[in-house]
Amino acid sequence: MQEKHGPEFWIGNALLGLSLIMLIFLGALWEALGVWAMMLWMVLAGVGMYFVTRDKGPGSNLPD
Numbered sequence: 001m002q003e004k005h006g007p008e009f010w011i012g013n014a015l016l017g018l019s020l021i022m023l024i025f026l027g028a029l030w031e032a033l034g035v036w037a038m039m040l041w042m043v044l045a046g047v048g049m050y051f052v053t054r055d056k057g058p059g060s061n062l063p064d
Contacts, residue, residue: 005055012051019044 022029022041029037 008051009055012048012053012055015044015048015051019048 019041022037022044026037026041029040033040
C-alpha cells in the first residue's frame with residue numbers, strides 16, 4: 001500500500017505547528033528578541049509551507 005504523504009509533508013507540518021506555538025507566545029518572545037522574533041516566525045512559517053507544498057502526495061490512478 002502506498003503511503004499518502006512523504007516525510008516532507010510531516011516535516012512541514014511540524015514546522016507549522018512550531019510556528020503556531022511561537023505565534024501564541026510572540027508577545028513574550030518580542031520582549032526577549034525584539035524584531036528577530038517576528039523574523040524567526042516568518043522564516044519558520046515560510047519553510048514549513050515550502051515543505052508542505054513540496055510534497056506531491058500519491059500519484060493519481062486516473063487516466064489522462
